[in-house]
Amino acid sequence: MRETVITTQTIANPKTHYGDARASTRHFITQRVTGGFNVVFLALLLFVVVRLAGQDRADVVALLANWYIGVPLAVLIAIAAVHMRNGMRDTLEDYMHGRIYSLAMMLNTLFCLAVALVGAGSVLKIVFWG
Template identity: 75%
Template sequence: MRETVTTTQTIANPTSHYGDAKASTRHFITQRTTGAINTVFLGLLLFIVVRLAGQDRTDVADLIGSWWIGIPLAALICVVAVHMRNGMRDTLEDYTHGAMYRLLMLLNSLFCLLVAVAGAGAVLKIVFWG
């Protein structure tokens, strides 16, 4: 299999196709959307932190166990994990190539999935099962 060598002339030529336009656009929109959602949810997170300052474990479980705090907090954890995956993807695209790139992208996706499932699962367990 022959690999295509990308040169400055290829990139500068407006008629050449460089990269996957649909995937790049989707990545751009996802990164901006998750960033905006994180900004909106920052108010909820600040409320939780201020409300729980100096409280014991029972008060923490009671506040996070209420559905109107716990469910948005679980959603926030999932959105943050998607945003984290996209941010690390940018770094991996810049500094790794070939088989190492594919391996690190797989590990990045698996780690972010693990963070989302563990974090949201812990919060939802408190919400639904106390």
């Protein structure tokens, strides 16, 4: 497969199609929505951090065992992982190209998936199984 050379003239010309418009719009909206949810859930996170200041492990487990605290924190971890993946995608698109970009995006996705599964899974384990 022949790779197309993209120049600044190609990008500056409004009649050329550069990139996938649908995917870019979805990425833009996802980044804004996850950012908004992160701001909303930040209030809950701050409440938990202030509430648990100076407490021991038993108090932490007791607070997180409440479903109305633990489930939103698990959702926050998952949403933050999606936001993190999208943010790193922007950086990777700027500095990497070709196969190394594909490899870096795959590793980025796997890392963010692992963070979301381990983080949210750990909180949900406390909520549902103590």
